Amino acid sequence: MAFGFIKKVFSFGKKEVVEEKVDETAPLPPLNLDALEALKPASEQEVPGFLKREEQAVPAPEPIAPEPEKIEPETPAEAEAPVEEPAEIATESEAPVQPEEPVVLEGPAVVEVAPEAAEEEATAEPEQEVEPDLPEPVAEEAEEDPAEEVLAEQAELAAEEPTTPIAEPLEPEPVAEIEARSEPEADVAAEPVPVARESEPEVEQAEKQSETHRAEEEPAATIELEVVEEAETEATAEPAVSEAPAPIPQEAPATAAPEPPAALPEQAVARSGAGKVTVSKKVEQKAEVEKAAEPAPKRSWFQRMREGLARSSRELSGNIAGVFTKRKLDEETLQDLEDVLIRADLGVETALRVTDSLASSRYGKDVSDTEVRAVMAAEVEKVLGPVAKPLELDLSHKPHVILVVGVNGTGKTTTIGKLAAKLTDGGLSVMLAAGDTFRAAAIEQLKIWGERTKSPVIATKLGADAAGLAYDAFEKAKEAGSDVLIIDTAGRLQNKAELMAELEKIVRVLGKLDPEAPHTVLQTVDATTGQNALNQVEIFRNIAGVNGLVMTKLDGTARGGILVAIAAKHKLPVYFIGVGEQVDDLEPFSAGDFAKAIAGVA
Numbered sequence: 001m002a003f004g005f006i007k008k009v010f011s012f013g014k015k016e017v018v019e020e021k022v023d024e025t026a027p028l029p030p031l032n033l034d035a036l037e038a039l040k041p042a043s044e045q046e047v048p049g050f051l052k053r054e055e056q057a058v059p060a061p062e063p064i065a066p067e068p069e070k071i072e073p074e075t076p077a078e079a080e081a082p083v084e085e086p087a088e089i090a091t092e093s094e095a096p097v098q099p100e101e102p103v104v105l106e107g108p109a110v111v112e113v114a115p116e117a118a119e120e121e122a123t124a125e126p127e128q129e130v131e132p133d134l135p136e137p138v139a140e141e142a143e144e145d146p147a148e149e150v151l152a153e154q155a156e157l158a159a160e161e162p163t164t165p166i167a168e169p170l171e172p173e174p175v176a177e178i179e180a181r182s183e184p185e186a187d188v189a190a191e192p193v194p195v196a197r198e199s200e201p202e203v204e205q206a207e208k209q210s211e212t213h214r215a216e217e218e219p220a221a222t223i224e225l226e227v228v229e230e231a232e233t234e235a236t237a238e239p240a241v242s243e244a245p246a247p248i249p250q251e252a253p254a255t256a257a258p259e260p261p262a263a264l265p266e267q268a269v270a271r272s273g274a275g276k277v278t279v280s281k282k283v284e285q286k287a288e289v290e291k292a293a294e295p296a297p298k299r300s301w302f303q304r305m306r307e308g309l310a311r312s313s314r315e316l317s318g319n320i321a322g323v324f325t326k327r328k329l330d331e332e333t334l335q336d337l338e339d340v341l342i343r344a345d346l347g348v349e350t351a352l353r354v355t356d357s358l359a360s361s362r363y364g365k366d367v368s369d370t371e372v373r374a375v376m377a378a379e380v381e382k383v384l385g386p387v388a389k390p391l392e393l394d395l396s397h398k399p400h401v402i403l404v405v406g407v408n409g410t411g412k413t414t415t416i417g418k419l420a421a422k423l424t425d426g427g428l429s430v431m432l433a434a435g436d437t438f439r440a441a442a443i444e445q446l447k448i449w450g451e452r453t454k455s456p457v458i459a460t461k462l463g464a465d466a467a468g469l470a471y472d473a474f475e476k477a478k479e480a481g482s483d484v485l486i487i488d489t490a491g492r493l494q495n496k497a498e499l500m501a502e503l504e505k506i507v508r509v510l511g512k513l514d515p516e517a518p519h520t521v522l523q524t525v526d527a528t529t530g531q532n533a534l535n536q537v538e539i540f541r542n543i544a545g546v547n548g549l550v551m552t553k554l555d556g557t558a559r560g561g562i563l564v565a566i567a568a569k570h571k572l573p574v575y576f577i578g579v580g581e582q583v584d585d586l587e588p589f590s591a592g593d594f595a596k597a598i599a600g601v602a
C-alpha cells in the first residue's frame with residue numbers, strides 16, 4: 001500500500017509504467033519497501049517519514065554539508081570536492097523527467113542548512129539514502145523498476161546544480177534595502193574608472209601597505225574613541241542602559257566607563273570626520289536579544305581560551321616535566337626542552353629564546369618544570385607583546401575599508417559578524433559586502449550577521465565577480481556615508497592562482513575609488529591548524545597585503561603555539577582572538593594572558 005503511494009508521489013511523468021511495475025511485483029507489496037531499503041547504504045536502515053516531497057530535496061545539502069567543515073583545518077585542498085560531487089550523480093540519471101520545480105526551491109534551503117547544522121543533522125536525514133549509494137547500478141535499473149525510479153529522481157534532485165537554485169532566491173531578497181548590481185567584470189569596467197587588469201603591477205600593493213601605515217601618523221584631528229575597556233565579567237546581564245543616548249566622549253575620557261558604546265551617537269562619530277577609533281573590548285550591554293536564549297552562565301573568554309589551549313598546554317607541561325624530572329639543566333636537557341617546544345609549534349626562534357633564558361640563569365642547577373614554564377611564559381609574552389595591538393580605524397576614510405581574507409573555514413564570515421557587532425555597538429555605521437561569491441552559504445551567513453548587527457549587506461549572485469561586488473559595495477558605502485565597509489572574500493587555496501587573481505583584483509579595484517583602500521586587510525587564522533597556518537599567513541600576506549591577524553577558535557582544541565611562531569616570523573599585529581561562535585566571542589588579544597594560558601601558569 002504504502003509503496004503504491006510512494007510511486008504516485010514521485011513518478012509523475014511515468015504513471016503508466018509505474019503501475020505496470022506494481023503489478024509485476026504485485027505478490028508482495030511490502031517487499032518493495034525492502035527492496036528500497038536494500039538499495040540504501042548499509043548505514044541507514046529504517047527510512048522514517050519516507051520519500052515525501054520535501055525530503056526529496058534534502059539530498060541537495062550533500063554537496064556542501066560535509067565538505068566545508070572538514071576542509072577548515074588543514075587540508076584546504078579538499079574544499080573543492082563537494083562542488084564536484086553532484087556532477088557525478090547528475091550524469092547517472094538523466095532519463096526521467098526533471099521538471100520538479102520544488103527542487104529548485106528546495107535547493108537553497110538545503111544549502112542554508114548545510115553550513116551550520118551540517119554535521120549532526122546530516123546523519124538523521126533520509127537524504128542519505130540516496131547520496132552514498134547512488135552509483136551506477138541504481139541509474140541503470142531506473143527504467144524498469146519504479147522503486148529505483150524514485151531513487152533515480154532523487155539522484156537527480158541531489159545532482160541539481162546548486163548554482164541556479166541558490167542564486168535565484170538571493171537576488172530578490174532585499175538584503176538590506178541596498179542591492180548590489182550583479183554585473184561582474186563588465187560592471188566594474190563600466191564604472192568611471194575602468195578596471196585595468198594588466199596595468200598596475202604589484203608595486204601598487206606595496207604602496208598600499210605603506211599607505212596604511214600613514215594612518216598611524218595622522219596628525220591632530222585624531223579622536224580616540226575607545227570602544228571601551230570593560231571588566232572581564234559577563235556583560236550579558238546589562239540592563240536597559242543601552243537606551244541612554246550618552247554622547248560620545250569626544251576625546252575619549254576614560255571616565256565615561258559605564259557608557260554603553262551602543263549609545264554612542266553615530267553622528268558624533270560620523271560627523272567628526274577624520275578621527276581614529278580604537279576597537280578593543282566590546283561593550284555588551286546591548287547583548288543581542290537572541291543571545292538571551294543562550295545557556296545562562298557563560299564562561300569568561302579567558303576560561304574558554306584557557307580551555308581551548310588546555311590540550312597544547314597539558315601536553316607541553318607534561319613533556320617539560322618529563323624532561324626536567326630529577327635532572328639538572330645541562331646541554332642534554334636544554335636540547336630536549338628545545339625539541340618539546342618546537343613540537344608544540346612555538347617555532348625554533350622562540351624555543352631558543354626560552355632555552356637561552358634558562359641556560360643563562362640556571363645552567364647546572366636543578367630546575368623544576370614549574371620554573372621552566374614560568375620562563376617560557378615570560379619569553380612567549382615578550383614575543384607576543386609587540387603584536388598585541390588594538391585595531392585602529394582611520395575614520396578620515398569614509399568608509400574605512402576592511403578586507404577580510406583567509407583560508408576557507410578559518411572564520412572570516414563569523415569574525416566579520418562579530419566585528420560588525422562591536423563597531424555598530426560602538427556607534428559606527430557598518431556596511432558588509434558578501435565577497436565570497438563562491439559559496440551560497442557564505443552569502444547567507446553574512447546576511448544573517450547583517451540582520452543581527454543591522455548592517456546593510458551588499459550581495460550578488462553566486463559565482464559573480466567578487467571584485468565587481470567589492471567595487472559596488474564601496475560605492476554604496478560611500479553614498480550611504482558608512483563609517484566602515486567590511487568585505488568578505490573566498491579563501492580557496494586549492495586554486496592558488498585563481499585566488500591570487502581574485503584578491504589582487506579586489507584590491508586593485510578598491511584602489512580606483514580610494515588609492516589607500518583597503519585600509520585594513522585582516523586575515524583570520526584558525527588556531528586549531530598547525531604549522532600550515534604559518535604558510536597561510538605567508539601566502540595571504542603576499543597576495544593581499546595582510547596587515548593584521550585575528551586568531552580564531554582559540555576556544556576549541558587550539559594549537560596555540562603556532563600563534564607564537566607566526567608572531568615571531570611575521571610580526572603582524574594580532575588584533576583579536578575568536579573564543580567561540582557567538583557574537584561577543586571576539587576578544588582583544590592579550591599577550592600576557594595568552595602566554596600564561598599556553599604555558600599552563602594561568
Ligand SMILES: Nc1nc2c(ncn2[C@@H]2O[C@H](COP(=O)(O)OP(=O)(O)OP(=O)(O)O)[C@@H](O)[C@H]2O)c(=O)[nH]1
Nearest residue numbers: 408409410411412413414442552553578579580581
Ligand atoms: N569555536 C569557534 N568556532 C568558530 C570561531 N570562529 C568561527 N567559528 C566557526 O567556524 C566555522 C567556519 O566559520 P566561517 O566564518 O564560516 O569561516 P569562513 O572562513 O567564512 O569560511 P568560508 O565561508 O567557507 O570561507 C563556523 O562553524 C563558525 O561558527 C571561533 O572563534 N570559535
